[in-house]
Amino acid sequence: MTRLLVPLVSCLVAGATAAWAVRNHPVFPLFSNGGSAPVDVGPLPRGLEAIDAESCGKCHAEIAAEWRGSLHAKAWVDPVFQDAYAVEPLAECRNCHAPENGGEEPTGRAAAEGVSCATCHVRGGQVLAGSGHARGVHGGSAGSPTAGPRQAPHAVFATRALDSSQMCAGCHQFNFLGFVTKSSGGHHVETDEVQQDTWGEWSRSRSATARETCQDCHMPWKQSANGGRQYRSHAFPGGFDEALVREAVTAEVTAREVAEGVEVAVTFHPGRIGHAFPTGDLFRRAELKAWLEGSEEPPVVFPLARTFRDRIEDCVPDPQGGPCKPLPEGQVLRVRRQSVDTRVPPPGSGPPAVRRATIRLPAAADAPRGISRIRWTFDYLLMPTPGAASAGGKPVHSVHIAGGELVATPAAPRSPERSSP
Ligand code: HEC
Ligand code: HEC
Ligand code: HEC
Ligand code: HEC
Ligand code: HEC
Known part of the structure; x- marks a missing residue:
């Protein structure tokens, strides 16, 4: 048992409680601390x-x-990462995307392996394993039967840290860096605005209450092909896994004729998901598009995404929620602030919202009312840059979630005009 590892369990507990008081900023430095240092x-x-x-x-x-x-x-x-890194080559990026970089521009193994076995498993001369190992059970969740322990030829340290969602938070939860501008150069500072809130979203969801961890969904138990033993899959499926994306969310679409055209109403219901849909970075979004068959009008778009604005501020916010620190005369902070979040919250984070938009009938419409046909598609998208969607850019990857066709409910017949007395 190394000394290094013992305090980690209390750190884990502290992280769990502090998260409610501190705005989405858990600190679990063992598996990267928001990118502030290499692993x-x-x-x-x-x-x-x-x-x-x-x-x-x-x-x-x-x-x-x-x-x-x-x-x-x-x-x-990852080419999407490399393109973004070329614009903003910061140490923080390296510390999460190639965490074993040793404080330098990643080369060799650090670059080729990214988030590698050792990033998650090797510390202080030990191979870290989940707590199930301590009980002689591989894994430790209910429903994970195994063929009994085999002897590892290397040092193994069993820790509950590896069973927890907190271990993922070291990289999957962090705040924006702001830029302090001066007449000569400037520097980056951490702000109180959350950039990726995956762990925070999870902590407020039904999954957290039910003790369903990131690992339970992203590292499901699997049967080993050679030996009947169960282990946790390391394929880490996410937004590129069509089945997973389709079970994450469903859309309920209705349409009715109104005076100005056809009103489309959409309710997004979260499925088996433990955070917002979509979560992660600003490159990810989803869109439900609906249009009137035979009409030239552009489709109405219901985006599921976060929108940000760059702001100039004159003090540096404390990521831990303390008072803002004033900047010296002549210096300002440029920081990104979220203005809108239209993503689907996970189960347990409030009732699903109904969103509406009206497709206007073309001006010269002589199409008889009562048979307005609406078509819709619902797609998950990975964009090449966070701003690409508003600039009309094409996604680098997409998953078709659902789509359909329906006839709008006809408008109620107009009440007969009263004859004047
Ligand atoms: C992003 C972090 C991460 C990476 C990268 C990673 N692992 Fe794991 N690994 C885990 C977690 C978490 C567990 C499950 C702990 C638990 O719940 O018992 C695990 C479990 C294991 C187990 C125990 C098998 C089982 O599930 O019973 C082995 C062996 C293992 N990993 C080997 C590796 C190897 C080899 C690599 C590289 C090829 C690797 N891991 C990469 C996080 C990671
Ligand atoms: C020479 C073979 C060998 C090498 C190399 C090796 N392991 Fe293991 N490891 C084993 C065996 C055998 C076990 C015990 C049985 C099992 O869990 O598969 C084990 C156990 C483990 C466990 C604990 C699994 C549990 O039962 O909870 C983890 C985690 C693990 N290894 C990760 C790694 C990582 C990461 C590396 C590389 C840094 C590595 N191992 C290199 C053979 C090896
Ligand atoms: C050391 C940092 C680090 C840790 C720890 C870490 N991740 Fe990641 N993870 C990343 C990075 C970086 C990416 C994105 C890589 C890219 O696309 O450039 C990623 C990507 C993913 C993806 C892929 C998403 C997709 O759409 O394909 C999943 C799923 C994921 N992580 C789950 C987990 C889980 C679950 C854990 C905890 C068991 C974990 N990660 C721990 C850094 C980390
Ligand atoms: C109840 C199951 C569940 C839990 C718990 C869960 N996820 Fe997911 N996750 C999903 C599903 C389903 C998707 C695919 C839909 C999607 O792309 O959002 C997903 C997608 C992702 C992605 C890809 C980004 C995206 O939204 O496209 C990342 C990264 C990720 N999860 C990380 C995590 C981390 C880290 C945790 C724990 C803090 C976690 N997940 C907990 C089900 C879960
Ligand atoms: C605290 C850790 C952390 C830091 C710091 C960080 N990232 Fe990431 N990054 C992640 C994780 C985790 C993901 C996976 C979630 C996702 O893809 O939405 C990710 C995803 C991405 C993606 C999307 C990749 C894809 O194919 O899905 C890009 C691009 C990216 N990061 C670029 C950067 C750049 C550039 C920097 C530095 C300015 C940076 N990141 C800093 C953790 C980090």
Whole structure:
């Protein structure tokens, strides 16, 4: 048992309670602290010769193959990331997208492996495992039967840290950096505005109350092909997994004729999801589009996304919720502030909202009323830049969630005009 690891459990508990008081800013530094420093995996664990994914994969082959196909493995080489990093090459980006960078521009293994086995499993000369290991059970959740423990040829430290959603929060929860401008140069500071709120959204959802963790949905138990043993999948499916996206949310669409045209009403119901849909960074959004068949009018769009505005402020907000610190004369802070959030909240975070919009009938419409046909599509989108949607840009990836066609409820017949006396 190394000394390093013992205080982590209390840190985990503190993080869980503080989150309600402090605005979405849990601190769980073991697995990256919002990108403020590289991850230090420490010395080589006893019994191992190397900690690169290929070496681990010699004995944990299925896991290594799954991880290789995940965005964690590609966190640095991901072209969408690389394009964004070229515009804003900050140390914070490196510390989350290539956490084992040792304080330098990532090369070699740090770049090729991104968020690697050691990033999550190696600390202080130990291989960290979930707490189930301590009880001689692999895993530890109910419904995870196993063939009993085998002896690991390397040091293993079992910790509940790996079972918790907090471990993911080190990278999946962080605030915007603001830029303090001076006449000569400037510097970045952390602000109190949340950039990715995945853990915060989860903490306010029914999943948190039900103790359903990130791992339960993103690392489901799987049967090993060779030996009947169950383990947690390392494929980390997310927005690129069509089945997962389709079970995350459903849309209920209705339409009725009104005086100016056809009013479309949409209710988005969250499905099996533990955070907002979509969550993560500003590159992700979804859109439900509806249009009147045969009409030239552009479709009405219901975006599920966050919108931000850049603001100039004259003091630096405290990420922990304390008072704002005034800036010296002549300096200002440029910071992004959220103005609108139209995403679908997860189960347990309030009733689903109904959103409405009216498709106007074309001016020269002689189409008889009573048979207005509405078509709609609902798609999940990954955009090449956060601003691409408003600039008419094309997504780099999309998943078709649902679509359909319906006839609008006809307007109530007009009451007969009264004859004047
Ligand atoms: C993003 C973090 C992360 C990465 C990257 C990662 N793991 Fe894991 N790993 C976990 C978590 C979390 C668990 C499950 C802990 C629990 O609940 O028991 C786990 C479980 C395991 C287990 C125990 C098997 C089981 O589920 O019973 C092994 C072995 C393992 N990982 C090996 C690896 C190897 C090898 C790699 C690299 C190819 C890797 N991991 C990459 C987070 C990670
Ligand atoms: C020489 C083979 C070998 C190598 C190399 C190896 N492991 Fe293991 N590891 C095992 C065996 C065998 C076990 C015990 C049985 C099991 O859980 O698969 C084990 C257990 C584990 C566990 C605990 C699983 C549990 O039961 O809860 C984790 C986590 C783990 N290894 C991760 C890693 C990581 C990460 C690496 C690379 C840094 C690595 N291992 C390298 C063979 C190896
Ligand atoms: C050390 C930082 C780090 C940790 C710890 C971490 N992640 Fe990630 N994760 C990332 C980064 C960075 C990406 C995005 C990579 C990219 O696309 O450039 C990512 C991507 C993902 C994705 C892929 C989303 C998609 O649409 O395909 C999922 C799912 C995910 N992480 C889940 C988890 C879970 C669950 C945990 C905890 C068990 C976890 N992560 C821990 C950094 C981390
Ligand atoms: C109840 C199941 C569930 C839980 C719990 C859950 N997720 Fe997800 N997650 C999903 C589903 C379903 C999707 C796919 C829909 C989507 O793209 O949002 C998803 C998508 C994602 C994505 C891709 C971004 C996106 O929205 O497209 C990331 C990253 C992610 N989850 C991380 C996490 C992390 C980190 C946690 C824990 C704090 C977590 N998830 C907890 C079900 C869950
Ligand atoms: C605190 C950790 C952290 C920091 C700091 C960070 N990221 Fe990320 N980034 C993530 C996680 C986690 C994801 C996965 C969620 C998602 O893709 O929506 C991600 C996703 C992305 C994506 C979307 C990739 C894709 O294909 O889905 C881009 C682009 C990106 N980050 C660029 C950057 C840049 C550029 C910086 C520095 C200015 C940066 N990130 C800083 C954690 C971080």
